[in-house]
Amino acid sequence: MTQAEIKLCSLLLQEHFGEIVEKIGTYLIRTGTQPLRMIISDTGLLLDQVKKALCVLIQHNLVTYQLQKRGFVEYEAQCKRVLRILRYPRYIYTAKTLYNDTGELIVEELLLNGKMTMSAVVRKVADRLTETMEDGKTMDYADVSNTFVRLADTHFVQRCPLVPETPESPDAPPPPAPTLVINEKDMYVVPRLNLVGKGKRRRSCDEEENGEHKAKKQKQDGESSEPPPDDGIYWQVNIDRFHQHFRDQGIVSAVANRMDQIFRSLPAGYNIVKQVLDQYLTLLADDPLEFVGKSGDSGGGMYTVNLHKALASLATATLESIVEERFGSRCARIFRLLLRKKHLEQKQVEDFAMIPAKEAKDMLYKMLSENFVSLQEIPKTPDHAPSRTFYLYTVNVLSSARMLLHRCYKSVANLMERRQYETKENKRLLEKSQRVEAILASMQATGAEDAQLQEIEEMITAPERQQLETLKRNVNKIDASENQVDETIFVLESFIESTVKKP
Amino acid sequence: MAGSGRGRGRAAFTFDIEAIGFTKGAALPDVVCKPPPPFPSTDNKPVPLKTGEDEDYMLALKQDLRGTMKKMPYFLAVEEDREGLFDYSCKSSLIRIKAIFCTDWRRLPREMKPKKKTKKAGAKPKKAKSSEPKSNLDVLKKIEEIALSQELEKKDDEEEKSEDEKDKTKDKEGEDDEEAEEPEEYDEEEHEEENDYISSYFEDGDDFGAGSDDNMDEATY
Numbered sequence: 001m002t003q004a005e006i007k008l009c010s011l012l013l014q015e016h017f018g019e020i021v022e023k024i025g026t027y028l029i030r031t032g033t034q035p036l037r038m039i040i041s042d043t044g045l046l047l048d049q050v051k052k053a054l055c056v057l058i059q060h061n062l063v064t065y066q067l068q069k070r071g072f073v074e075y076e077a078q079c080k081r082v083l084r085i086l087r088y089p090r091y092i093y094t095a096k097t098l099y100n101d102t103g104e105l106i107v108e109e110l111l112l113n114g115k116m117t118m119s120a121v122v123r124k125v126a127d128r129l130t131e132t133m134e135d136g137k138t139m140d141y142a143d144v145s146n147t148f149v150r151l152a153d154t155h156f157v158q159r160c161p162l163v164p165e166t167p168e169s170p171d172a173p174p175p176p177a178p179t180l181v182i183n184e185k186d187m188y189v190v191p192r193l194n195l196v197g198k199g200k201r202r203r204s205c206d207e208e209e210n211g212e213h214k215a216k217k218q219k220q221d222g223e224s225s226e227p228p229p230d231d232g233i234y235w236q237v238n239i240d241r242f243h244q245h246f247r248d249q250g251i252v253s254a255v256a257n258r259m260d261q262i263f264r265s266l267p268a269g270y271n272i273v274k275q276v277l278d279q280y281l282t283l284l285a286d287d288p289l290e291f292v293g294k295s296g297d298s299g300g301g302m303y304t305v306n307l308h309k310a311l312a313s314l315a316t317a318t319l320e321s322i323v324e325e326r327f328g329s330r331c332a333r334i335f336r337l338l339l340r341k342k343h344l345e346q347k348q349v350e351d352f353a354m355i356p357a358k359e360a361k362d363m364l365y366k367m368l369s370e371n372f373v374s375l376q377e378i379p380k381t382p383d384h385a386p387s388r389t390f391y392l393y394t395v396n397v398l399s400s401a402r403m404l405l406h407r408c409y410k411s412v413a414n415l416m417e418r419r420q421y422e423t424k425e426n427k428r429l430l431e432k433s434q435r436v437e438a439i440l441a442s443m444q445a446t447g448a449e450d451a452q453l454q455e456i457e458e459m460i461t462a463p464e465r466q467q468l469e470t471l472k473r474n475v476n477k478i479d480a481s482e483n484q485v486d487e488t489i490f491v492l493e494s495f496i497e498s499t500v501k502k503p
Numbered sequence: 504m505a506g507s508g509r510g511r512g513r514a515a516f517t518f519d520i521e522a523i524g525f526t527k528g529a530a531l532p533d534v535v536c537k538p539p540p541p542f543p544s545t546d547n548k549p550v551p552l553k554t555g556e557d558e559d560y561m562l563a564l565k566q567d568l569r570g571t572m573k574k575m576p577y578f579l580a581v582e583e584d585r586e587g588l589f590d591y592s593c594k595s596s597l598i599r600i601k602a603i604f605c606t607d608w609r610r611l612p613r614e615m616k617p618k619k620k621t622k623k624a625g626a627k628p629k630k631a632k633s634s635e636p637k638s639n640l641d642v643l644k645k646i647e648e649i650a651l652s653q654e655l656e657k658k659d660d661e662e663e664k665s666e667d668e669k670d671k672t673k674d675k676e677g678e679d680d681e682e683a684e685e686p687e688e689y690d691e692e693e694h695e696e697e698n699d700y701i702s703s704y705f706e707d708g709d710d711f712g713a714g715s716d717d718n719m720d721e722a723t724y
Contacts, residue, residue, distance in 0.1 A: 016572045018579040036614055051615050055606050056577045065612055073612040089564040093557065112571060163609045177612035232609070325550055480552050480562050
């Protein structure tokens, strides 16, 4: 794990789970697999704090445990999974676009809680939806269940590995840790539940709350102090499936852009659908992007989408765009030239790019110093003498992608730190404004006059209001930046992963 | 050899400088003797952020998520954590009912569960949730106090750790001999204070040297 990744994980854990969890998570990411006693001794935290934090991390699938042969349990942090916290808004939004508000809330609840049983999710989501509905209307459990089933069928949510049900002999002591298993076939099987009911609205008076407190407690026990029918069957969000969706989206939109160009160059007047389709496919297959490949002619030819090439193209396009924005359009020209021609000498670069020698040299060195471009030595003689060696400029897409990815992690970490700093600087003012808002809200509820409300509002002076506005604008900007850097992270990570994975 | 013909004191390169684009005799750029500045000036300003409905919604989602997670029972803040009491019941005020963080103990290693010490010599009627861990912690606190006044803090951790280990091994064996544990722990404690050796150092062959990674805060590649 690079320092940048560790730093980013640390910030994400701290922001979402607090300092204790952050300390333990960071320790495990840095040092690898550790047993409980090592964690306690090295972090210096209390036993109970460590246990609680580990429970939280395991609940959220950020830490896994394994029973070692010698009989003790070791814990391992999943650094990559921690980095995914950055992408939670994107997962939730995607669920919204595919399965509407119900889907959105299901995915949100699962992400907030790590793992849940289906009955718990359905109940919680029905309650939340009911809150937003008009008075008198409630959300039926059946509707939520249906959406859940659809999410499971399309593999966006999956079952967590289960505790094995081996009947153990009463003599043998139970193992120190269960070994969780899941069968591929069972991963998306929805349990047969008969969830009947409607969402409950939260009421605001105390007396109801006490009753509801009991009711909520009962709910946790299973509504009749019985374990729920799907006890032990937990569900989690299937992150990889979402990634597949994003990847497909990316490729489709890239091709769509391309198609616009092609469409414009097509002659008009073709009405027959099949012919048009054939034409399009041929064009796609011949397109230098090589997204679509044609293999064989049987049955009119088989077309395949070459995913690896598609991802490589997306990553390369990202690289080109970054070079262009960072160094200027002439540098971008040199960069694209090097991508196409693979290896070029200094002189050749000047000639092909049609840029004066001095500037070309300057640009090449700037890109070289930032590791977008590298030098390849080709010796003419076996003794590798520098005076008799070719030095060729080249772009290594994979290593540039890795370098850029590392830079992205660092960027997000910087953004988060700056955002936290801004918030901390204005903490006093923020707290004041929250208090004022709370007062205003309670006064409005009890029906105060406008004059009184205005008096309260004026507790915040105009320059303070200005300051709050600026703060809000800055924080929003930084948050939006974090979201968008994560999009770049996704493209680069997908590309790098596709080169590493075995076919 | 080729370089020495240039005259004294003049820099000469072992390779043909024209190969990388410098003409003979031209001024070479300055040598870089320090790392680049942390905030270099940028000639090209970055592209403005994407704006649109999607982006706005995701921004709102992100901020909501952050706020919600801070209120969840999974968020362990240092101030609230009252010396490691397991807050598994809804202990917070009735005004704000926090959701209950019920862990499914079947899915977790047994060492995660808080130790249940139901019988304690002189057990007073304590609050339901804090009875078990608190008794253990009282002991730990006392031991800590004793140790602090005499030894370095580092040793505390070692002792606490070794005590916890002892507790755990006893747990695993399923002994109910809790009361016998207490005086035993005190004995351990007294013993250990007398010498400078870290008794837990060589307990398990595999964690020898694991503690020596303390200085690994530097960059790892």
